[in-house]
Amino acid sequence: MTMTAGLTRARLLPVAALALMLALLSVAAPARAFEDRHAHVVLDAATGAILSAHKPNHPRYPASLTKMMTVLMLFRALDAGALTPDTPIPISGTAAAANPVKLGLAPGSSITVADAIPALIARSANDVAVAVAEALGGTEAAFAEAMTRVAREDLGMTQTTFRNASGLPDDAHVSSARDMARLAQVLWRNHADRFGVFATRTFQYNGGALPTYNPLLARYDGADGLKTGFTCAAGYNLAGTALRDGRRVIAVVMGAGTSAERNSTITALMDEGFTRLAEATSGEGGPALTLADLTVPRPLRGLTAPDVEGCGGTYAGGWGIALGTTGSLNKARWMARTAQDQYGGKAITVPVGSGGLLKHTAYVVSLSPGQARSICARRQQAGQYCVVRSPRMMWAAQQAAQRLRRAMD
Incomplete structure (x- = not known):
């Protein structure tokens, strides 16, 4: 896209202010995945022996x-008697x-417990997650602190x-694949009387x-839990367990x-895990590592997000919604943060360059396609401006911003 002929130094904000504003693209950048995308751990639930691990x-x-x-x-909380299954959790x-x-x-x-x-x-x-956090912690932030403390101090989830x-x-x-495997093992081992709910x-x-x-x-013979997870920055996650x-x-x-x-990855890994369990029972194979042996920390390296289905691969922030364009950077920030x-x-x-003037578009990104469309539908019903932007559209907007910056150099 060519720059508007009237977009000149005389009519734009000073270069220093523009550079500061452009820095927001990195300061407030959406969450990005670390390293290459795949990591896994497979373990013998009974012993904690590692059957397979990658990163x-x-x-x-x-x-x-x-x-x-x-x-x-x-x-x-149920074990401590602070709650019962019939305790109502209020929805704020x-x-x-x-x-x-x-x-x-x-x-x-x-909703009851x-x-x-x-x-x-x-x-x-x-x-429901927010309601549980507020019921147990007062606020979600306080509850998250308690979650982290329990995870690190009681469960050994140090990452x-x-x-x-x-x-x-x-x-x-x-977190890490190691820590999530540790959490899954604790849920099965320490809460066997309630673990059946994971097979719902x-x-x-x-x-x-x-x-x-x-x-x-x-789809998997013997599977009886645990949990899926997905965001554009995370990719597709799954913690699973099976008994054979x-x-x-x-x-x-x-x-x-x-x-x-x-x-396909987790089913192949679980098949391999059962094969290795059988070999261990027959006396084949060498000494086993356990989760406790997987303690060497790895440095964070923030790279571009993986090419995640439904999120696009060129833009790290997933789908987005455009909330409007204004001549005030502070107002755009307020719109986006609100x-x-x-x-x-x-x-x-x-x-963005508009009519020879510098303006600012407010977005919320790191959304899935369904989230972006649902939010815009609600805003539009309330008479508020909202336009869904695909990852490619968001990438194009940021490329245009870079061209604008180069035009001011």
Whole structure:
């Protein structure tokens, strides 16, 4: 795209101000995946012996695998007598406004603990996750701090930091395949009386039958849990477990590029895991490593996000929504951050040349296609401006911003 002829130095803001504003593109950049995308751990649930591992310690975004920890916190509260299965969990306005996926619970309503647990596991309900966080921690931020403390101090998940109860995008919300495998093992070993809820195939709620998002339960022989996860920055994640001939395998796959890749990878890994278990039983193979041996930290290297199905590969921030264009950078920032607080995602502003003047477009990015369309539909119904932008469109907008910067050099 050629620059407007009237776009001159005399009519634009000073170069220094433009450079500062352009820096926002990196300061407020959306969450990005680390390294190359694939990481996994497969272990013998009973002994913790590692059956297979690839980049087990490398930082990854857990996405909704986070909700396994949220459920663990509920289990601990039940064990302590702080809650009962019939305890109602109130739905605040904040919880009701959580970014999809969610049950769509209304502010002022409630959900019992007994229903909240399968809602988190089978339906990955973000509104329920926020409500649980507020019920147990007062605020979601305080609950996330408690999650992190329990994960590190009690479970040995030393590479994990939680910033929310759902796994929605946050640059600092990270874990590893090793830590997620450890969490899955603790859920099975320490909460055997409640672990059956992870095998929920259909969540019965308010007269409706809501199917699970976990594909393993119907497609893999012996599968009986755990949890899926997805964001554009994380890719497709899955923690799964299966029992065959009295032996249990736990597998965690993180950062797959498509749901099909995730599913085929974890099933192949679990097949291999059962084969290695059989070899170990017969006396074949060498001494086994355990999760405790996988403690060498790996440095973070922020690279472009993986080529994730539904998110595009050239732009690291997934799908976005355009909220409007204004001549005031502060107003654009406010528009983006207000929408981020309401819907989730990541707030950014992008400079544009318009009629020879410098303006700023407010966006929320790091969304899935469904999230972007749902948010815009709601905003448009309320009479608010909103346009869905694909990853390619967002990439093009940032390329135009770079051309604008070069024109001012």
